[in-house]
Amino acid sequence: MPWFLDAAQYLAGTFRVLLRRPYRGVVREGSMPRFVAPKTLYILNEDGDPWQATMMCPCGCGAVLEMNLVPDEKAVWRAKVEKDGTGTLHPSVWRQVGCRSHFFIRNGKIRWCD
Ligand SMILES: [Zn+2]
Numbered sequence: 001m002p003w004f005l006d007a008a009q010y011l012a013g014t015f016r017v018l019l020r021r022p023y024r025g026v027v028r029e030g031s032m033p034r035f036v037a038p039k040t041l042y043i044l045n046e047d048g049d050p051w052q053a054t055m056m057c058p059c060g061c062g063a064v065l066e067m068n069l070v071p072d073e074k075a076v077w078r079a080k081v082e083k084d085g086t087g088t089l090h091p092s093v094w095r096q097v098g099c100r101s102h103f104f105i106r107n108g109k110i111r112w113c114d
Helices: 003-020
Strands: 024-029 040-046 049-056 064-068 078-081 087-094 102-106 109-112
Touching (some): 024 087, 040 078
Antiparallel strands (some): 049 064
């Protein structure tokens, strides 16, 4: 096989692994990061209590999603970091604007709802 086909297959394989990589859960004290890393579910704490989950929209549209984690407000989500370091977020996120993505995250895997 020509070397460039080998290389192309290698790159395609690497890319597939990256796409399949689960979402990490990251707990952060304070406000959201200046740069929201892809495939990362941030759980923002204030004085140890989670108040917001932040992530890039998994559809690839580039939107940064912010989910309320404060239990006394409406539309509340729960987010946690699993033992293996992946993130879980539920109930589902349903964007009413833009791409209208509808999904939840379990053990770092995006589950699309339709
Ligand atoms: Zn999107």
